[in-house]
Amino acid sequence: MKTVLITGSSSGYGLETARHFHQRGWIVIATMRNPRTDILPASECIRVLPLDVTSATSIAALIEAAGPIDVLVNNAGIGIVGAFEATPMEHVRRVFETNTFGTMAMTQAVIPQMRERRSGVIVNVTSSATLAPMPLAAAYTASKQAIEGFTGSLAHELAAFDVRAKLVEPGYAPTTRFAHNTPVSVMDLIPPGYADFAQPIFAGYANPPLITKESDVAEAVFLAANDASDRLRYPAGADAVALAEAA
Numbered sequence: 001m002k003t004v005l006i007t008g009s010s011s012g013y014g015l016e017t018a019r020h021f022h023q024r025g026w027i028v029i030a031t032m033r034n035p036r037t038d039i040l041p042a043s044e045c046i047r048v049l050p051l052d053v054t055s056a057t058s059i060a061a062l063i064e065a066a067g068p069i070d071v072l073v074n075n076a077g078i079g080i081v082g083a084f085e086a087t088p089m090e091h092v093r094r095v096f097e098t099n100t101f102g103t104m105a106m107t108q109a110v111i112p113q114m115r116e117r118r119s120g121v122i123v124n125v126t127s128s129a130t131l132a133p134m135p136l137a138a139a140y141t142a143s144k145q146a147i148e149g150f151t152g153s154l155a156h157e158l159a160a161f162d163v164r165a166k167l168v169e170p171g172y173a174p175t176t177r178f179a180h181n182t183p184v185s186v187m188d189l190i191p192p193g194y195a196d197f198a199q200p201i202f203a204g205y206a207n208p209p210l211i212t213k214e215s216d217v218a219e220a221v222f223l224a225a226n227d228a229s230d231r232l233r234y235p236a237g238a239d240a241v242a243l244a245e246a247a
Contacts, residue, residue, distance in 0.1 A: 001045070003027040004225065005069045007053055007106060008076030010036060013125060013170065013217040017073060020218035021225075022046055029066050031076075051076075053102030063109050068117075071225045072110045074103040075125045077144075081205075082189020083198070084138040092139045099143035104150060111163070118162040123224045124151045125217070128171045128240040135201055136190075155232055166224040169244070171212035171237030172205075212237025 004021045008014040009030035018030040018040060030040055031051035040046050049065055052058040053076050077099045080091060107122055114120025126144040133141045148167060155165040190198050220236035227234075235244040 001025060001027050002070040003029060003066075003068060004071040004073060005029040005031065005066055005110075006073040006075055007031050007051060007102075009048075010034070010039070013214055013221075014073075014075040015039060016214035017075065017218040017221050018046070020215070020222055024222065029069070031062060053106055054097045056105065059105055059109050068113060069110055070119070071121045071123065072106060073123045073125065073221055073225070074106055074147075075221075076102060077125070079137075080140050080189075081136050083136060083191060083194045086189045086191050086194075087139055095139050096143050096146075099140070100146045100150075103147050107154070107165075111158070114163045115158070115161045120163045121225050122151075122154070122158075122163070122165045123168055123221055124166070125168045125170065125221070126151075128169050128212075128235065128237070128243050131169060131235070131240065131243040136198060152232060155230070159230070164228070164230075166227070166231070167233045168217065168220045168224055169233060169235045169240050170217045170220075171210065171235070171240035171243070172208050173212045173214070173237070208239070210237065210239035210242075212240060 004026050006014050006018050009018045010032035018028050022028045022045060028046045030046060030048050033052055035048045035050050037048050040048060049062055051062045078095055080095050103124055124147050126147050129137055129141045130145045130148045151165050151167050158165055217236040220234045224234045235241045
């Protein structure tokens, strides 16, 4: 059996992806900041381990405990919505520490074993915001766009060792998980001058014409993990597919 390691597995896409791989006979290493064993079925094929992707010590401990990894899914992330003008740089840095540098650090940690085995897949979960940037999400979009370029370049350099790098681009999903992980209240980042501009945008976010389901993302990640071709991007959800086709 193959082993997949998934970051950010406590809820949302990560949790659904862990369940998806487990149901298909994989050994799943589900990681989260605060491990919970009540959200995944008890099984010798599921291990729930602690991980803070912003901590080098935490990453090193995880890699040692995890053992050989066939597929890494970099899913852990935080969101931030608001006017960039009003967004403190400390919050911008926090978003990049998790979404960008956390993904890079985890990737760097697993490459040696995959390169030595000449086998492995790294799947980085970004966002359809990289296909069509959204207003009031500049810092978040930038953090994910960086991973798009990073993964495209990485795919070329790892191909020489039969290791693949892939991108899964989820469409829009107004989940409570995204809001919960935001480092600051949305309303704190909407100055008075932006109120008229922001109101219809937030209304559109609350009632989008298309919504990406967590199962859509899990299926796209599973497809990417098992695709031996040199395909790079896997949009997830009808809206992401439409954006990708229009790009």
